[in-house]
Amino acid sequence: MSTYLFRLGRWAFRRRRLVLGIWLLIAVGTIVTAIASGGKTNDTFTIPGTESQQTTDLLQKKLPALAGGQTQVVFAVPGGAKVGDTAYRNGIESAVGRMKTVPQVVSVSDPFTDQGISPDQRVALAYVQYNGQPADVKDSSLDALEDANAPAKAAGVQVEYSGSVFPGWRIVVSEVPEIIGLCVAFVILVIALGALVAAGMPILTAIIGVAIALMGVTALASVVNIASASTTVAIMLGLSCGIDYGLFILFRHRNQVLRGMDVEHSAALAAGTAGSSVVFAALTVIIALCGLSVVGIPFLTVMGLCAAGAVAIALLIALTLIPALFGFAGTKVTSFISTRLRPHHHEDVAKTSALEPARTFGARWARFVVHNRIVVTIAGVAFLLLLAVPALDMQLGLPSGASQPTSKTQRRAYDLTAEHFGPGYNGPLLVVADGTVQQSSLVQLAGVLAQQPDVAVAAPLANNGQVGVVRVIPQSGPNDTATADLVHEIRDNRATIEASVGAPILVGGTTASNIDVSQKLADALPVFLVVVVGLAFVLLTLAFRTILVPIKSILGFLLSVAAAFGAEVAMFQWGWGRHIFGITPTETISFLPIIMLAIIFGLSSDYEVFVVSRIKEDFTKTGDARGAVERGTAQSARVVTAAALIMFFIFVAFMFTDDPTIKAIGFSFAVGVFLDAFVVRLTLVPAVMAMAKAKLWYHPQWFARYVPDPDIEGKRLEEQQDALWAADAGKEEAGRKG
Incomplete structure (x- = not known):
């Protein structure tokens, strides 16, 4: 493989204008396509095969008026007043009447006639039903809904919104985190490389890759249901992997040029050697992300494929556009920064790193780890296990309005509803009787459901002769375990309850759907872990031609991801970070663990490949196992440190948002990457390898015979190139003598 990548790198170097033009043309094409498509992401989660999804499908078929998206409009009057007061009532009734004329709205409940007034008379609830799923409700309809409530606001009524779709429900992806992450990445690269041209190169290519990936996802959103978090994850990985892969190849090229190698030959050789490691690192990430498809959850599958696409683009850019930019830069990749106070300091540091790696801090750290390998291993494992303890208390759920900041309307709507009606009104359940049901039987069904534990109210909602629907209001909130227990209790007692109505029943609604999503994700975790780890094990075994290195890599990943889980639970679920991050403690987002397993496993394999490939390269040349650990770790420490810090700060930058979901994702990824890079890959890995020697x-010998050698360390490539250089030198010498 290294030979093919060498040729690809040399071709890209020589055809640099063509390569740059192709990538810019692709970027412009995807931007134009995305703008023309008008695609938008959404937060509608569906899982085929679950009872809540069966309920939705049944309602879509037999009672479409209750199958679409719903907005819960909360009207609140000031303290001491009542919603029934003439001015307030007139404003609310006028708003209700105007909401009925909004496009896509099929029904609006009147709180004064449909029992939508709180016991203290201070809050009224109106339910707005749409003719399409939340993703199909247009922004123009939501804007019109908000405008329709102008009479209520003019009367002095506070109007807030919640539900499966409401004005302002779409997550707006801010560019601030990306800008912060790029600025920090540039500073880190300048410090690590000491050259402005070299520091800007991986960032430029990463921006091009992310632009292509993001616009591609936006275009696909016009024809495929894509979760809003998909773009965030794709941007995170596109930036971090794009910079890391470019940096790894750049670092090898820069060191070779410093040692006196010809620029063109160095660019091709860096693509063949470091590029081989990048290919295996990227393939591991892509496999982990594509492995989300085995879970069988559509929104998670799409999220994984979008992120995998972003990583694949980053890989292709690193293998082609980076060598092309080497051609434009020439020897400027070694043009170092100097200051009047400390002339040529950066140049001295960089040349020391390239020409005398044994004198660097990374080398001193490697010697310390190898010398104290037993103590370091015990301390590192104990530290990660201690951090992992809170993960034993992990509770999964999808975020409700309670997890949002008070600046958001859904949080204010949630608080008003919980305070004046009860928390269960924020998460009603729909019990659907499938078949011809008499109204008296539906009333009897509501009576039976009202006797179930944790039920506050159960009342008939609709009956069209084909299906009957009862709305069940739990006493507990939508994310309380008691509500999940109620859903399971109704389903477990299905036979007894069905006898009261004479028809089969299904339990659905947004709250039941969220419970089913969380359960399905929890059940899928072990299957996903086995499949992804198994595939990655095969890939790493092929890369390093040994079984023990992949086993060590997987064990290290399990330690780092468990510690990251523990930190996330402590900060976001236990609430240790409520003041630091400005969040409300809530359950761990149900899809976060499986996303973390995919991404952190992929990224941890990146660092594993970067470190171990250098160790193997040294061991292949010298046969000194323990010395190879020291030298290989020393040579890779700077680039892995820079790469990990870049990823860490990019993920941290995404915590500067108002959305608690994105905050939790950014924090978890940042902690996972930091622990895996610095505690596992640069500490535990060399310590264990030094003990194993x-x-x-x-x-086994059969392994060497039947398993192809990808030459990830580029040994055969370098031998081939050395032979060619020797032959060319011989020809030149013979020519001079002739």
Whole structure:
């Protein structure tokens, strides 16, 4: 493989204007396509095969008026007043009448006739039903809904919104985190490389890659249901992987040029050697992300494929556009910054790193780890296990309005409803009787449901002769375990309840759907872990031609991801970070663990490949196992540190948003990457490899015969190039003598 990548790098170097033009043309094409498509992401989660989805499908078929999206409009009057007061009532009734004329709205409940007034008479609830799923409700309809409530606001009524769709429900992806992440990345690269041209190169290519990926996702959103978090994850990985892959190849190229190698030959050789490691690192990430498809959850599958696409684009850019930029930059990748106070300091540091790696801080750290390998291993494992303890208390759920900041309307609507009606009104359940049901039987069904534990109110909602619907209001909130227990209790007692109505029943609604999503995700975790780890094990075994290195890599990943889970639970679920991050403690987002497993496993494999490939390269040349650990870790420490810090700060930058979901994702990814890079890959990995010595590289003889050698360390490529250079030198010498 290294030979093919060498040729690709040389071709890109020589055809640099063509390569740059192709990538810019692709970027412009995707931007134009995205704008023309008008695609938008959404937050509608569906899982085929669950009872809540069966309920939605049944209602879509037999009672479409209750199958679409719903907005819960909360009207609140000041303290001491009542919603029934003439001025307030007139304003609310006028708003209700105007909401009925909004496009896509099929029904609006009147709180004064449909029992929508709170016991203290201070809050009224109106339910707005749409003729389409939340993703199909147009922004113009939501804007019109908000305008329709102008009479109520003019009367002095506070109007807030919640539900499956409401004005302002779409997550707006801010550019601020990306800008912060790029600025920090540039500073880190300048410090690490000491050259402005070199520092800007990976950032430029990453921006091009992210632009292509983001616009591609936006275009697909016009024909495919894509969750809003998909763009966030794609941007995170597109930026971080794009910078990391470019940096790894750039670092090898820069060091080779510093050692006196010709720029063109160095660019091709860097693409063949470091590029091989990048290919295996990227393939591991892509496999982990595509592995989300085995879970069988559409929104998670699409999220994984979008992120995998962003990583694939980053890989292709690193293998082609980076060598092309080497051609434009020439020797400027080694043009170092100097200051009047400390002339040529950066140049001295960079040349020391390239020409005398044994004198760098990374080398001193490697010697410390190898010398104290047993103590370091015990301390590192104990530290990660301690951080992982809170993960034993992880509770999964999808975020409700209670998790939002008070600046958001859904949070204010949630608080008003919980305070004046009860928390259960924020998450009603729909019990649907499938078949011809008499109204008296539906009333009897409501009576039976009202006797269930944790039920506050159960009342008939609709009956069209084909299906009957009862709205069940729990006493507990939508994310309380008691509500989940109620859903399971109704389903477990299905036979007894069905006898009261004479028809089969299904339990659905947004709250039941969220419960089913969380349960399905929890059940899918072990299957996903086995499939992804198994595939990655095969890939890493092929890369390093040994079984023990992949096993060590997987064990290290399990430690780092468990510690990241523990930190996330402590900060966001237990509430240790409520003041630091400005969040309300709530359940762990149900899709976060499986996303973390995919992404952190992929990224941890990146660092594993970057570190271990250098160690294997040294071991292949010298046969000194323990010395190879020291030298290989020393050579890779700077680039892995820079890459990990870039990823860390990019993920941290995404915590500067108002959305608690994105905050939790950014925090979890940042902690996971930091622990895996610095505690596992740069500490535990060299310590364990120093203890195992040459045994770690053992593989059976049949393995050597039947498993192809991808030459990830580029040994055969370098031998081939050395032979060619020697032959060319011989020809030149013979020519001079002739």
